[in-house]
Amino acid sequence: MALGTLDRSLPPFFNQGPSAYSKLVFFGALSLFLMVADARFNVTQPVRSLIATVLYPVQWLAVQPVHAVRSASDYVTGVTQAEAESAQARRQLALQSLRAGQVEQLMQENERLRQLLGLKAQIATPVMAAEVLYDAADPYTRKVIIDRGAAQQVELGAPVLDESGVLGQVTRVHPLVSEVTLVVDRDLAIPVLNVRTGARSVAYGDPSLGGSGMELRFMGSNADVQVGDLLTTSGVDGLYPAGLPVATVSRIEHRAESAFSKIYCVPKALTAGARHVIVVKPLTADVAQRPPAAAPVASRRGAAK
Numbered sequence: 686m687a688l689g690t691l692d693r694s695l696p697p698f699f700n701q702g703p704s705a706y707s708k709l710v711f712f713g714a715l716s717l718f719l720m721v722a723d724a725r726f727n728v729t730q731p732v733r734s735l736i737a738t739v740l741y742p743v744q745w746l747a748v749q750p751v752h753a754v755r756s757a758s759d760y761v762t763g764v765t766q767a768e769a770e771s772a773q774a775r776r777q778l779a780l781q782s783l784r785a786g787q788v789e790q791l792m793q794e795n796e797r798l799r800q801l802l803g804l805k806a807q808i809a810t811p812v813m814a815a816e817v818l819y820d821a822a823d824p825y826t827r828k829v830i831i832d833r834g835a836a837q838q839v840e841l842g843a844p845v846l847d848e849s850g851v852l853g854q855v856t857r858v859h860p861l862v863s864e865v866t867l868v869v870d871r872d873l874a875i876p877v878l879n880v881r882t883g884a885r886s887v888a889y890g891d892p893s894l895g896g897s898g899m900e901l902r903f904m905g906s907n908a909d910v911q912v913g914d915l916l917t918t919s920g921v922d923g924l925y926p927a928g929l930p931v932a933t934v935s936r937i938e939h940r941a942e943s944a945f946s947k948i949y950c951v952p953k954a955l956t957a958g959a960r961h962v963i964v965v966k967p968l969t970a971d972v973a974q975r976p977p978a979a980a981p982v983a984s985r986r987g988a989a990k
Contacts, residue, residue, distance in 0.1 A: 850930030
């Protein structure tokens with residue numbers, strides 16, 4: 686190889702170029718110039734706008750995952766909050782419905798109690814307020830249990846009334862509760878008076894009428910009884926005070942094969958849902974006892990002997 690063909694330049698490793706200090710001074714001055722020029726004349730504003738326009742799609746794509754996660758989180762939070770509000774609204778609606786039913790029930794009870802107090806004012810005998818606890822366990826009878834007994838001086842045979850009329854009669858007394866046989870029971874009979882005609886008769890419970898009816902028995906076919914006649918207690922039995930509403934005549938059947946009419950009645954008292962009642966002291970406690978029979982007088986012949 687000829688000597689003239691040899692490369693005598695320094696290798697890149699030894700080619701340092703400008704010194705680091707020179708570069709620092711140059712770029713520092715350039716930065717200072719650009720900052721002053723941008724602050725005074727906004728020379729870099731077009732460049733920044735161009736760079737922002739070019740980088741906008743990249744920024745939009747980079748932000749989309751964050752928006753997606755935030756939207757999903759907001760959706761889940763909204764659904765959970767909506768379900769909670771819906772459940773709370775249902776609870777409030779149920780509570781309001783319950784309160785509305787209770788208000789209606791309280792209004793009905795107040796009205797019945799007012800009527801009951803009005804009926805109490807018409808009765809001269811002592812009375813006692815009571816509440817119906819439950820129906821008797823025997824399914825073949827119509828009886829209820831009240832929360833008054835021997836401890837409250839409830840007497841056997843005491844009439845029981847509600848705000849509309851005669852409900853029944855105390856047939857069994859326990860220390861704290863009493864059993865009341867309703868007027869629709871087949872074993873209970875009440876002497877009644879037809880207010881329109883003044884005729885007396887006896888009304889019996891009739892279980893054949895759905896367990897909530899009464900029958901006026903032993904009334905002749907030609908008896909003056911009409912549908913709608915009001916029957917009240919006659920007071921002849923010495924137990925029920927006279928003038929208490931008992932029932933209303935609802936239907937009359939005349940039978941050719943019988944001398945008596947079939948007269949159906951509807952009780953005035955609420956036999957299927959009475960709650961507050963009054964117990965009346967039986968009139969027999971105020972009736973004077975029958976004087977004892979006088980000793981037989983001996984005949985004169987026996988006296989002479």
